[in-house]
Amino acid sequence: MQLLQWNWGGHMGGWMWFGWIGGALLIVLLVWVLVRTMQQSGPAGNAPPRDTPEDELKRRYARGEIDRTEYERKLEDLRK
Secondary structure: OOOOOOOOOOHHHHHHHHHHHHHHHHHHHHHHHHHHHHHHHHOEEEEEOOOHHHHHHHHHHHHHHOOOOHHHHHHHHHEE
């Protein structure tokens, strides 16, 4: 009596590959998402450099928030 007989040569055996392919695609997708997330946050050694106070002072001068005299005075204070 063969109550539990698997039909590996029939149509159901072909559907099994969709499960394997789907699982593999899911793993690839998860790895891709993790890699992209790590690239965006970046390790501490690859973090973009922060702006220095001199950079901010240059931007303020370029926007016209301070005049040349104030810019030069503050720049000299920063470099002391």
